[in-house]
Structures are given as structure tokens and as C-alpha cells.
Amino acid sequence: MADLLQVKNLQTSFFTPEGEVRAIDGISFEIAEGKTLGLVGESGCGKSVTSLSIMRLIPSPPGKIVGGEIIYRGKDLLKLGNEAMRKIRGNEISMIFQEPMTSLNPVFTVGNQIGEAIKLHQGLDKQATRAKTIEMLRLVKIADPESRVDAYPHQLSGGMRQRVMIAMALSCNPSLLIADEPTTALDVTVQAQVLALLKKLQSDAGMAMVFITHDLGVVAETADRVVVMYAGRKVEEAPVDELFENPLHPYTAGLIGATPTPGAERAARLADIPGMVPALNELPPGCPFAPRCPRVMERCRVEMPLLKKLAPSRLVACFAAEKDFGA
Secondary structure, eight states: OOOEEEEEEEEEEETTTTTTEEEEEEEEEEEEEEEEEEOOOOOTHHHHHHEEEHOOOOTTTTEEEEEEEETTTTTTTGGHHHHHHHHTTTTTTEEOOOHHHHHHHSSSSSHHHHHHHHHHHHHHOOHHHHHHHHHHHTTOOOOSSHHHHTTTGGGGGGGHHHHHHHHHHHHHHOEEEESSSSSTTTTTHHHHHHHHHHHHHHHHTTTTEEEEEEEHHHHHHHHHEEEEETTEEEEEEHHHHHHHHOOOSSHHHHHTTSSOOEEEEEEEOOOOOOOOOOOSSOSSSSSGGGOOOOOOOGGTTTOOEEEEEEEEEEOOOOOHHHHHHHH
């Protein structure tokens, strides 16, 4: 299947008084039409910066995409002018942002905010825009959409606000949806409803999706392939089933070990990964994960492991994994 989006050696930096901080350092991945790519890792590993880079929404200053390519349908988005990019953003590529309460404007009704994208990209008149907005609210299973269209964000629950964000993102029938932690602030029941809704809408529309999360349980339900990020780099990539059956990178294994398993013994403690993701301006020499790694070798502390293909569909950046494979 043809790739809809190709991210090649993406590098995004933030320029601070202390100097350049490389938030994304050479990330590459592809996503095919209709498929879902999971982008996972702890907070601070660069997932959201990757999504904002694809949308060209990095705040400048202090941020800047300093290298790489983002190829969408054969065009490099980094070479498009602002007007050409605006026509793609929200129309062909849409994004569900992390926090609906900060992404929705509190002084406008949800109908006005959904309708703005519809009017901008589809050129409908006022009456047709309102009708399409109500249709979108109905599509995302908001009860009584005819009255909710005139509600303000503070009048809706967290789950309903997230559904409004989904309606806004899907209002122009995008080919690619980027969902940045769309269920993080929701309780478990609402999270399950939102995930089921996204999967159904994706299936019905045939769109591709980049699903960004720190929750590997969510990834297991939604993704076809998974990219694991750490300290601004890709450390592993694999089909979702293979990743869970046999994680090659110790960081991936740690994330999976920290994921609750249905039916597991109540008394059993979840594994944890000691320490924290290092600050990007204070990365240790060698592998950034070395100070936290249970399989660390002396080589890891002085040399950066490069991504290597250790199996037909597996990429990993880890000296311990290379040793396992005799590479």
C-alpha cells in the first residue's frame, strides 16, 4: 500500500538563552493510507513536538524545524508557502489536540468553532455550515446536537469536549488524522467510548491516523505499527503484535512491563522504569537511556547506538539487542 506520509530525518530545535536544544533528533517513519501508527513514550520524549512539526505549528521563536523532510502525497510540506500549508492543515491533515479545555475558545460556542473550519475549507454559506456542524456533532454521538451546537465549552463535560474536538478535526474529511493523547484526561469508561468512536470513524472514512500516547494499552487496541521514542529519538519500530510479543529495546520492555494487564494478580506489582527522561539540554554521553537501562554495557555510556534492522519488520537502536541477534 502506498505511503500517505513519509517523515524523513526530521530535526526540530528550540533556541534558548542556554543554546540550541534538539527536541526531535532525526525521526523517520511512514504511514500508509488507512493505517494507524502509534507514537509512544513518556512525557518529554518528543511525541507532541513531532506532531506539531508535521502540522508546521512549532512556535517560532523559539522553535524551528532545522532539517529533514515531511512528504505528504509526494509534496514536501516544509517547502510549501504559508497559504498552501493552510489549505492542507485542517482540511487534508487534521489534529486532535491534547487538552480540549485549552484548545477550545471559551468565548465562542462549539458550533462556531467547528463551523469556522467548515466555512474556511468548504466554502459553505451560514445555513449550510450550521447544518454540517450539527451533522458532525451527531456523528460523534453528542446527544441533542441541535441545542448543543449553541453551547459553550464550559457547559460540556470533559468527554463531550473531546468529542467536539474530534468533530472539528473530522469536519473536512481529512486523509490523515493526528490524535495527540486524545484520551489522557478522561475516565476509563469515557476513554473506551472515545477510542471505539475513533476506530469506527476511521474505518468508515478510510483515513490514516497517527495516534500519540504514553499508554501502551491504548496502542495495542488502535495501532498497526508502533514507533517508540526516547529523548527525541526513535529507539524501536515494529508491527504492534510483534512489539508486544517480543520487545527488543529495554525501554520498550519497561513500558510494556508498566502496563496493567487484564486478569493479572491484584497483588502483583507493576514494573517501573527507574529515573526520568533526561532534560534535552543535559543528555548523558552515549545512549540517552543508559542511566536507566537494566541491560547497560560500558559501550552504551560512551557510544550512541544507531537504528538497525534486526528482523524483516523490526528496527531498534540498542547494543544489547544487537548482541542478542549476533549483529
